[in-house]
Amino acid sequence: MTSFQPTPAFAAQLDAQDTLRDFRSRFHIPPGPDGQESVYLCGNSLGLMPKTARAAVEQEFADWERLGVEGHFHGTSPWMHYHETLTDASARLVGAKPVEVVVMNNLTTNLHLLLISFYRPTATRYKVLMEGGAFPSDQYALESQVKLHGYTPEAAIVELVPRPGEHTLRTEDIEAKIRELGDSLATIILGGVNYYTGQAFDMAAITRAGHAVGAIVGFDLAHAAGNLEMHLHDWDVDFACWCTYKYLNSGPGGTSGVYVHERFANRPDLPRLAGWWGHDPSDRFQMKKGFRPMQGAAGWQLSNAQIFPMAIHRAALALVEEAGGMAVLRRKSEQLTTYLEFLIHNLNLPASQLEIITPPDPATRGCQLSLLVHQQGRELFDFLASNGIIADWREPNVIRLAPVPLYNSFGDVQRVGAALAQWRK
Template sequence: MTFEPTLDFARQLDAQDPLRDFRQHFLIPPAPDGQECLYFCGNSLGLQPRTARAAAERQFENWQNLAVEGHFKGETPWMYFHQRLQDATARIVGAKPVEVVVMNNLTTNLHLLLVSFYQPTATRYKVLMEAGAFPSDQYALETQVRMRGLNPDDAIVELTPRPGEYTLRTEDIMARIEELGDSLCTVIMGGINYYTGQVYDMAAITRAGHAVGATVGFDLAHAAGNIPLHLHDWDVDFACWCSYKYLNSGPGGVSGVFVHERFADQPELLRLAGWWGYDDKERFKMKKGFRPMRGAAGWQLSNGAVLTMAVHEAALAEHEAAGGMPALRQKSELLTGYLEFLINRLGLTKQQLEIITPADPAQRGCQLSLLIHHNGRDLFEHLMAVGVIGDWREPNVIRLAPVPLYNTFEDVYRVGEVLAEWAARQ
């Protein structure tokens, strides 16, 4: 598409947008002037669906009227609530329902999965990740390695971009996997790097990892609900993600887990066990000896957090109603492309502002990371002061995420206006 830097053009795109009505399904915070803010921070916390409060309230009413019997009675028995989320969750990540379960929080689930899928030996003990991964991933891996009696400085191998570059080249990832060979136990990377917004070639990484005998998993915190995923077809071993970013399920919302179907009937696979992961047909017999449920559900520990799962169900319904990831992705590419177009028109040098997110739409989601070499914090605070809500990441990056469910092309145009006013003063 040929973009134009005018308000009329932005409004024309909005008028043609088949998802335009979904903005009204979300609550948008006010700006300092009392108008709706320009919210470009869905990569940190998605906006609240208007249906979320009522969804939680229904469970409060069940708690009030049914008490403990709410586990088995009513329209949404709590004992089976996680099953209500399976189909929609599977569609979001490209999985079979048996391969997914919603439970716990993201880093908890990452630890649980690493217990099963990082099983080092004397010779195969290396774990590969991208340098500068989100700190929780770094800390989880450090402690998992130490639990095995290994030294993180030796066992953890980090992938770094080439000198002068900000993102990883797929061929360099492949070469490093091949180089590590039969010393590589597990590959664990973000599906999208939180800092740069780069989408990794998860299919190629999985093939390369399997070719040398390693297990391969992904933290999809910035990918789930943002880009199309095909975890089953890509043959990924395991993955986990949060629900409070692009899935709009509230602060600290529940996490999702993927375990490939080939592990569904391997009860002997080492895991940390809990009552809720036990065969639900036998669970209340309270017997010794753990017998996991089939598939990802066998990694559950405790009964589900129903109030947060109810909000998650309401949020998933918005994604389903919008047509799922194909429809969202189509608008996402246009929104992000329009923001990129407006930024590139500012006429700034790379010493002033540099987009470090890949220019290729296939290698990014709905996020642009702006590297501001001088006084970046001042620009970020100015954006916030005029009602543009983005995200600051040390030492000098502003992340802006135009989310297709609730951001408009006029939103993007308005952000471009603010940036143009700033650029004119440089």
């Protein structure tokens, strides 16, 4: 980090060398208080709007207007198979085979659908392992799932917590807890990236450890999809799901992705909550009793595609593909976050005032730095906002900053460093 400089000229030099710099112009950047473009570092809550999104939805409006129900078969992209147009790009996004992914529903709905199949407790193997302080949706989903099976959360859910004085989890401690739980452990469900600290978990190591004791291993990738380069199939992950409105820029409340390893592709015996759209398409329209699931992740579908959210997602996924995929985006992401880290360290603030609780190793974090502000945290957040910097506040005293490679620049990051230096004075 010593080769970095905190000046606007240096940031401009980095931007000039950035092969992804032109993608910023493909998004709508909200204006700041002065009417100029803001520094938008809140993509970990809601990604920005691609300029192609409106036209993508308008095309589906036009087909609906022109064709009515026939749009299912004769539209520009017939709605009957619309979700299939997202499959290949989604598989590349998370490192999966096409049969292993499907886009449908919303994130927590999909998490519940997967847990019905992959949390199957017995009298002796009934525990669930998750990270302490997980996003509330995950906590609530698991609480309700264990109750469905007659357990109390206190008896069935085991939460991982950092060592005293530390803010993040060590992989060796996660592995040790898995070994300790042993054959009492039914399912592991962690976030790929912790929403609060920005820590990226070693999903391959966790999956290996879980399988070694006979547990099923899944991940909520809400903060990992579009953020990390992943290889879910090669890592042997059993199941996962993700939202698309954060790093994938697919609009508020956007659709969700699901991954199920191909070992489960032809398992009609697996318990699941069935719906018409997950039925074998060869006789779906015969409207007969007796559910026969489609092959692969598609067999977890319930209803036909949400066309308008999927149209936005399709447009947004196209930008990821055009940029060269997650390997390319991840390289810039690490550079942006490392530069932001340098600028914060360059302030030489005492840890008693401000500390970064996100891991310092780029391999163990996403494109997010979480600042634990011990003094005047809310005042700092408001100060950043008054300077056109849109960040995220988390009680009681954490500011999350997420420089996203598709639309954030090194100039954005330098502006944050300059604002922090001004606030320090």
